[in-house]
Amino acid sequence: MNIHGSVVSAREIVLSTEGVAAGYDGDDIISDISVAVEQGSIFTVIGPNGSGKSTFIKVLAGLLPARTGEIHLGAMSIARLSAPQRVAAGLAYVPQEFNVFANLTVGENLRVSTEFLERKRRASAEQRERVLAMFPEVAGRLGLRAGYLSGGQRQMLAFACAMMAAPTVLLLDEPSAGLSPKFVAEIFDKVKSVNALGVTVVMIEQNVKEALRIADIALVLVNGATRLLATPDDILTKHDLHKLYLG
Amino acid sequence: MTAQVVLNGLVTGMVVALPAVALTLIYGILKFPNFAIGAMLTVGAYLALALNVYLSLPVLYAAAIGAAVFSVVAVGIDQAVFRPLRERSAITLLVASMGVSFVLENIVRFIFGNGARSFELPLARPKLVFGLRINNEQVVTAVAVIAAMAVVYVVLCHTPLGRAMRAVSDNPALAAARGIDRERIVRWTWVIAGFLTAAAGVLAGMDRAIDPLIGWNYIVTVFAASILGGLGNPVGAVLGALTVGVVEETSTLLIPPNYRQVISFCAIALLLLLRPQGLLGAQRIKK
Numbered sequence: 143m144n145i146h147g148s149v150v151s152a153r154e155i156v157l158s159t160e161g162v163a164a165g166y167d168g169d170d171i172i173s174d175i176s177v178a179v180e181q182g183s184i185f186t187v188i189g190p191n192g193s194g195k196s197t198f199i200k201v202l203a204g205l206l207p208a209r210t211g212e213i214h215l216g217a218m219s220i221a222r223l224s225a226p227q228r229v230a231a232g233l234a235y236v237p238q239e240f241n242v243f244a245n246l247t248v249g250e251n252l253r254v255s256t257e258f259l260e261r262k263r264r265a266s267a268e269q270r271e272r273v274l275a276m277f278p279e280v281a282g283r284l285g286l287r288a289g290y291l292s293g294g295q296r297q298m299l300a301f302a303c304a305m306m307a308a309p310t311v312l313l314l315d316e317p318s319a320g321l322s323p324k325f326v327a328e329i330f331d332k333v334k335s336v337n338a339l340g341v342t343v344v345m346i347e348q349n350v351k352e353a354l355r356i357a358d359i360a361l362v363l364v365n366g367a368t369r370l371l372a373t374p375d376d377i378l379t380k381h382d383l384h385k386l387y388l389g
Numbered sequence: 390m391t392a393q394v395v396l397n398g399l400v401t402g403m404v405v406a407l408p409a410v411a412l413t414l415i416y417g418i419l420k421f422p423n424f425a426i427g428a429m430l431t432v433g434a435y436l437a438l439a440l441n442v443y444l445s446l447p448v449l450y451a452a453a454i455g456a457a458v459f460s461v462v463a464v465g466i467d468q469a470v471f472r473p474l475r476e477r478s479a480i481t482l483l484v485a486s487m488g489v490s491f492v493l494e495n496i497v498r499f500i501f502g503n504g505a506r507s508f509e510l511p512l513a514r515p516k517l518v519f520g521l522r523i524n525n526e527q528v529v530t531a532v533a534v535i536a537a538m539a540v541v542y543v544v545l546c547h548t549p550l551g552r553a554m555r556a557v558s559d560n561p562a563l564a565a566a567r568g569i570d571r572e573r574i575v576r577w578t579w580v581i582a583g584f585l586t587a588a589a590g591v592l593a594g595m596d597r598a599i600d601p602l603i604g605w606n607y608i609v610t611v612f613a614a615s616i617l618g619g620l621g622n623p624v625g626a627v628l629g630a631l632t633v634g635v636v637e638e639t640s641t642l643l644i645p646p647n648y649r650q651v652i653s654f655c656a657i658a659l660l661l662l663l664r665p666q667g668l669l670g671a672q673r674i675k676k
């Protein structure tokens with residue numbers, strides 16, 4: 143399981159970064175981030191506010207260009223691809239907020255999620271059926287405008303839209319943000335069940351306890367740099383998160 | 390008498406509905422109030438006039454060809470004027486659209502002169518239906534506008550282009566992440582807006598004399614209609630246009646007809662005071 147540790151993994155690497163740095167206007171927000179995400183795992187990124195978690199996932203999704211470094215999806219270099227090209231390549235992204243079209247119906251949201259990708263990447267009828275079976279709370283409300291959904295249902299819809307593209311890797315930006323405790327458990331269960339189908343998950347989270355419960359490996363990001371890369375067990379038993387966060 | 394006034398108001402409202410929908414579509418995609426909508430209507434009327442008078446095409450064909458030509462012109466105006474200002478504020482774009490308005494109006498003056506013109510239409514006596522006088526132009530207007538609105542509705546709700554337009558209007562960042570090419574959607578929006586506005590110019594020109602200020606007669610009413618319906622909401626714009634048309638026309642029973650635009654101004658003022666989101670504004674979800 144452990145990438146940096148002594149145990150050498152036999153599992154394939156599906157997503158990796160090498161020395162990635164990025165930022166908005168001035169200095170780099172994140173620098174020299176190198177990770178390797180294994181096929182079928184749940185990889186979570188945790189860290190204090192302002193540590194660069196969101197910047198990192200935006201770089202992965204293609205919404206912010208990496209200033210230096212490389213990003214690979216499987217064997218393919220994706221650092222120069224646009225966000226839609228990365229979706230087409232198999233890397234789907236669920237933004238933290240404004241992640242559905244509020245004035246389109248639930249059904250239209252699902253449709254639009256792949257309708258404008260390259261022809262061969264559009265969701266088949268079978269894929270749509272699979273997604274609807276996976277998200278019954280979405281399937282029952284196809285005619286409803288997405289803006290009328292509750293926060294939790296909206297998050298589920300955003301999640302379902304990402305799954306329409308049949309991704310190999312799913313990027314989630316704080317899926318539990320702003321949700322009631324009941325929905326937090328539900329959304330993490332959903333992440334787990336999507337992962338059980340073989341989809342690799344890379345997830346940013348504020349809710350460290352829940353995130354570590356389902357993750358296989360966690361990256362602790364502090365001040366835009368890698369502080370620790372370890373399994374949840376190691377983090378909880380051998381380290382003190384408070385000390386890590388304070389640097 | 391009242392029924393006749395309401396009928397006339399509905400037909401006036403239908404003419405207003407076309408540019409009101411155009412205004413609201415542009416607002417939805419580009420987020421600025423296009424002040425040039427009046428001048429666009431004027432140019433539409435003159436394009437059809439040129440085809441009608443100089444090439445002796447029947448008004449119907451002249452209108453269709455003129456509107457098609459103008460939809461291309463509208464895309465050209467966008468590329469030349471608005472595209473370089475794409476990321477600027479709504480106020481900058483509003484001022485630019487005022488500039489476009491003056492340029493278009495003066496091109497028209499330069500080519501066609503300042504005098505009033507009219508289409509070569511066969512004269513026809515109004516028909517009497519249940520005691521209501523209905524003239525030929527009113528029938529043409531009703532048929533043309535209902536057909537145009539039906540097409541716009543189908544495009545918006547049941548085609549990939551329409552879904553993409555609504556997606557861009559709703560959440561441009563997410564739409565881009567979904568692979569929707571915003572510039573392509575912007576061009577198509579101008580095509581639709583240009584066609585609708587130019588067609589409205591022809592309908593307006595059938596109702597009254599065509600002069601370089603014909604669009605100015607409609608601009609307040611068009612803005613009132615779009616704001617009434619909640620800017621960015623096409624269905625609201627149509628309902629707003631019909632409402633404003635009927636209210637303006639009915640007001641002529643009480644006040645002199647040249648003051649009818651006052652009614653539109655009052656409607657805007659009252660609405661902004663009482664219901665700033667527009668009549669249907671609540672139905673559009675901001676977040």
